[in-house]
Amino acid sequence: MDDRAEMLGPEKAGRETAFSRPFADTAPAVAPAVGRRRGRGWMERSEVRSLYLLAAFLVAAYALPFVIGIRYGTVRWDAEWLGYLGTVVLSGFLQGGVYAMFAVGLTMIFGVMRIINAAHGEWVMMGAYLTWAAFFYLGVDPLLSLVFTLPIAFVFGMVVQKLLLNAVVGQPELTGLLVTFGLGLTMIYVAELIFTTDFRTIPYAPHSVQITDSIAVSQNKLISFTMALAISVGVYFLLKLTRIGKAIRATALNAEVAMVCGVNVGLIYLITTGIAASLAVAGGALVSIQFGFNPETGIIYTLQAFTIIILGGRGHYLGALIGGFMLAVLESLVSLMIPNGTAMVELAAYGLLIAVLLIRPGGLMGVKEG
Amino acid sequence: MMPDANGIALEARDLRKAFGGVHAVDGCSFAVPRGKICGLIGPNGSGKTTTFNLLTGLAQPDGGQVLHDGVDIAGLKPYRIFRRGITRTFQITRVFREMTVLENMLSVTGLAVPDRVARERAGELIALVNLTHLRGEYGGRLSYGQQKLLEFARALMTDPDVILLDEPAAGVNRTLLQQLLEQIHRLQETGKTILIVEHDMNVIMNHCERIFVMDYGVKIAEGPPSEIQGNERVIEAYFGRRQSGVVHAG
Ligand SMILES: Nc1ncnc2c1ncn2[C@@H]1O[C@H](COP(=O)(O)OP(=O)(O)O)[C@@H](O)[C@H]1O
Ligand SMILES: [Mg+2]
Numbered sequence: 001m002d003d004r005a006e007m008l009g010p011e012k013a014g015r016e017t018a019f020s021r022p023f024a025d026t027a028p029a030v031a032p033a034v035g036r037r038r039g040r041g042w043m044e045r046s047e048v049r050s051l052y053l054l055a056a057f058l059v060a061a062y063a064l065p066f067v068i069g070i071r072y073g074t075v076r077w078d079a080e081w082l083g084y085l086g087t088v089v090l091s092g093f094l095q096g097g098v099y100a101m102f103a104v105g106l107t108m109i110f111g112v113m114r115i116i117n118a119a120h121g122e123w124v125m126m127g128a129y130l131t132w133a134a135f136f137y138l139g140v141d142p143l144l145s146l147v148f149t150l151p152i153a154f155v156f157g158m159v160v161q162k163l164l165l166n167a168v169v170g171q172p173e174l175t176g177l178l179v180t181f182g183l184g185l186t187m188i189y190v191a192e193l194i195f196t197t198d199f200r201t202i203p204y205a206p207h208s209v210q211i212t213d214s215i216a217v218s219q220n221k222l223i224s225f226t227m228a229l230a231i232s233v234g235v236y237f238l239l240k241l242t243r244i245g246k247a248i249r250a251t252a253l254n255a256e257v258a259m260v261c262g263v264n265v266g267l268i269y270l271i272t273t274g275i276a277a278s279l280a281v282a283g284g285a286l287v288s289i290q291f292g293f294n295p296e297t298g299i300i301y302t303l304q305a306f307t308i309i310i311l312g313g314r315g316h317y318l319g320a321l322i323g324g325f326m327l328a329v330l331e332s333l334v335s336l337m338i339p340n341g342t343a344m345v346e347l348a349a350y351g352l353l354i355a356v357l358l359i360r361p362g363g364l365m366g367v368k369e370g
Numbered sequence: 371m372m373p374d375a376n377g378i379a380l381e382a383r384d385l386r387k388a389f390g391g392v393h394a395v396d397g398c399s400f401a402v403p404r405g406k407i408c409g410l411i412g413p414n415g416s417g418k419t420t421t422f423n424l425l426t427g428l429a430q431p432d433g434g435q436v437l438h439d440g441v442d443i444a445g446l447k448p449y450r451i452f453r454r455g456i457t458r459t460f461q462i463t464r465v466f467r468e469m470t471v472l473e474n475m476l477s478v479t480g481l482a483v484p485d486r487v488a489r490e491r492a493g494e495l496i497a498l499v500n501l502t503h504l505r506g507e508y509g510g511r512l513s514y515g516q517q518k519l520l521e522f523a524r525a526l527m528t529d530p531d532v533i534l535l536d537e538p539a540a541g542v543n544r545t546l547l548q549q550l551l552e553q554i555h556r557l558q559e560t561g562k563t564i565l566i567v568e569h570d571m572n573v574i575m576n577h578c579e580r581i582f583v584m585d586y587g588v589k590i591a592e593g594p595p596s597e598i599q600g601n602e603r604v605i606e607a608y609f610g611r612r613q614s615g616v617v618h619a620g
Binding site (some may be wrong): 243253258259263 | 476553
């Protein structure tokens with residue numbers, strides 16, 4: 001009956017927490033199944049359970065704005081309002097793709113180096129400014145500028161790893177958090193020096209696309225979503241199929257073993273940080289064509305990325321993707337239904353973060369810790 | 371230059387490593403002859419695992435040399451030592467639990483071969499340790515003994531020159547152990563050099579040609595099994611001194 005316990009063997013060695021499941025598939029069936037997987041359905045019981053938990057949590061989180069909205073009379077249930085609802089949920093979903101993409105970078109850094117990158121939002125902000133500068137000074141199309149902003153971001157990431165992160169790999173988590181927090185502040189000041197604190201916008205494909213009679217989203221949202229999806233899928237296959245990807249996953253699972261399996265772990269740290277910075281900068285480019293930004297905008301993106309990876313389980317690739325969509329849809333519900341909702345969006349992220357930490361510190365999709 | 375076929379494959383010279391005040395390895399020297407199965411034994415805490423870590427680059431020695439084919443490799447990065455053909459397994463198995471058996475094998479890098487060849491080789495090695503029926507299974511789902519076999523197979527992916535096994539028999543049932551020992555002998559026949567840390571004296575005495583005994587971080591004896599079995603210092607290290615120490619203390 002209990003063959004599971006037997007199969008796990010006597011030694012459940014070392015760091016067996018959500019941390020050690022980076023890039024593990026939520027459902028094993030997603031893995032390239034070489035040979036046939038044996039019995040037991042396509043998911044483990046614990047994974048099914050965490051999906052139930054996730055669903056219950058989502059229902060609760062999504063019901064709350066409705067409850068508040070009904071109380072304040074912002075929910076109307078007429079055809080016009082339902083059209084708003086559809087529009088808002090759809091654009092939230094599209095926004096989720098972009099969130100997910102930059103959160104994946106955060107989760108990769110955590111998975112591989114066990115460093116919580118508190119400057120992640122500033123990397124996103126940097127991406128927005130790079131895109132803006134290219135557009136404003138050189139007249140380069142915001143999507144086209146990815147061709148050179150991504151390599152710049154990759155090199156930037158490697159430099160940051162070499163000069164800063166490498167010194168704190170293996171140190172207590174707080175050390176890395178503080179160092180990256182310092183980096184984030186520095187980047188904010190530098191951005192204020194160069195670009196001032198004025199809000200910037202990039203006018204780009206602002207027209208609406210009518211999806212149904214009552215549901216419409218802007219072109220730039222659709223474009224951003226498509227780009228984000230393409231990049232995220234690309235990174236997923238990079239991790240899953242290529243040798244570099246396998247080496248990254250091996251390092252995340254156990255750096256020491258990766259070392260004696262011939263992985264140049266130092267190089268993997270550099271590449272991982274490079275990829276993460278590229279994802280953040282791509283995220284910055286994609287938000288810059290939708291929203292205004294200034295040097296301090298990054299803080300909210302850091303918060304969102306934190307919330308997403310806590311939801312998804314730190315170091316968990318698919319978890320970060322799912323978490324991105326969950327947060328963005330919740331934000332859109334809040335902004336529609338709660339009076340003065342746009343200002344409450346940040347509160348939604350904070351609230352979600354705290355709720356998950358209280359209910360399950362390892363993340364909803366992660367393995368239960370402790 | 372071709373390494374001497376009868377020469378020394380791997381040599382530790384006056385190796386030292388301290389953790390704070392604990393001198394885990396304290397001037398240890400031994401030479402593993404090429405193409406032999408050798409044993410490294412000693413009481414718990416005598417510094418065997420630390421020695422393995424020094425040989426494979428996972429720990430930086432405070433002093434001394436590690437010679438592979440006569441070249442000093444002490445302090446090199448683990449992946450460089452790995453690429454010279456020195457691989458190892460761990461005392462407590464360390465397979466990648468979230469990767470399938472096949473992915474575990476393919477996670478080994480430094481193979482200068484196309485993917486197709488790597489897959490073929492992985493398949494052959496998985497078959498060698500009788501895990502073919504489990505190759506799509508996650509590493510964490512295997513029994514402890516199966517994980518040891520997987521780790522062993524993974525260590526062979528690059529056709530290494532020297533293989534270091536840290537307590538391969540611990541926690542492995544007799545059938546699997548028998549398979550493992552057969553494989554070890556087969557490797558030796560193909561000219562590999564093997565160094566085994568093991569507490570199971572049957573394994574050590576019946577399968578090793580030469581044995582090094584450590585105590586308190588230094589080598590206290592060396593020789594073929596017949597000599598080691600009767601060696602007084604070894605018996606003392608294992609049974610005598612600690613007991614008499616207790617007696618004196620009391
Ligand atoms: N990373 C470490 N930090 C501190 N002490 C260590 C570390 N690794 C080993 N030691 C100490 O070094 C000594 C030798 O340990 P070890 O090499 O594991 O011995 P063995 O493998 O022979 O049992 C022990 O006293 C152990 O506590
Ligand atoms: Mg040991």
